[in-house]
Amino acid sequence: MSGVMITPGTARVLKNHTSLRQSIANSLTMAYRGLLKFRRTPEQLFDVVFQPIVFTLMFTYIFGGAISGNVKSYLPVIIPGILVQTVITTSIVTGVQLREDMEKGVFDRFKSLPIARISPLAGALLADTIRYTIATVLTFVMGYIMGYRPSGGLGDVAIAGILVIVCSWAISWIFAFFGVIARTASSVQGIAMLILFPLTFLSNAYVPVSTMPKWLQGFVNINPVSHLVSAVRDLTNSGTVGSDLILSLLGAAIIVAVFAPLTVKAYMRRA
Incomplete structure (x- = not known):
């Protein structure tokens, strides 16, 4: 029926009745985009x-x-710290690009298509996991070139990388939320840096906590980034799993539980 046209109203009705399978397929298509x-x-x-x-x-x-x-002795300390800092920072792009697409009217065009309303948002979040993977691999490769030899073995290094990617994906929901509610992409980036700058630098990523002032150690010890860095160090340097890994996954789950519904709700109001 080539003569049938899909109007925006018809598209909205179709989107409201998309199945879970269709929503997943649409989200994967948007991720490919x-x-x-x-x-x-x-x-x-x-x-x-x-x-x-x-x-x-x-x-x-x-x-x-x-x-x-010396540099060689510092590599087991800094590589996990750089990994966490780098991958988490790249999660800012999720919110920034989401805001840019909304400003350019790209999402307005999606409204007229018979696709799941949530798929553009879900697709953007899925696509950015590729960014996290690239940053993770390059950090370990750079560390290896400089002489870093993780004692945990390849399997534990892979688990550490997956842990960082999962936690960064969870954090990207925070910036996706700001990407939906903020007015400009620059404001999203500004808010994100205001959040991440103290969390990453006031952590155990670069220097031992014992070298910091006592009043600062309390914050660093409860900083979620510190727990994630410690979990990565345990896996890569000794192949062990401790409470820091559990706390990191728990923190990621809490972030998703809080910000995913907020983001979806705010996005659906505009989709």
Whole structure:
């Protein structure tokens, strides 16, 4: 029936009656759209490609001698810290690009299509896991080139990488929420940096907690980023699983439980 036209009203009715299977298929299609954006504009990946390299080199050679006596001894400390800091920071892009798409009217075009209303949001969140994976792999590769040899073994390193990716995906829900409610992409980035800057730098990612002032140690010890860094260090450096891994997963679950409904609710009002 080539003569049948789908009006915006008809599309909205169809979207409201999409099945779970169709919603998943639409979300995967939108995720593929996100991957095509990486191919057409590869500069979007510059942060996940260059940040692990630059940060690893910079922080290792700046702090290595002062904290651990030499670079090689500092690598087991800094590589997990750089990994967590780098991958978590890339989750900001989720909210920024979401806001940019909404500003450009891309999501208005999606409203006229017979697809699940949630699929553009879900697809964006899925596509960004590729960014986290690239940053994770490059950080470990850079560390290996510099002489880092994790004692935990390849399997534990893989688990540590997956843990960071899962936690970063959970955090991306926070920035997706701000991407939906904020007015501009720059405001999303500003809010995100205001949140992440103290969490990443006021943690155990770069220096031992014992070297910090007593009043600061209390915050660092309860900082979720510190627990995630410690969990990654346990896995990569000794192949052990402790309470920090459980706390990290619990924190990720809480973030998703709180911000996923808020984000979806705010998004559905505008979709």
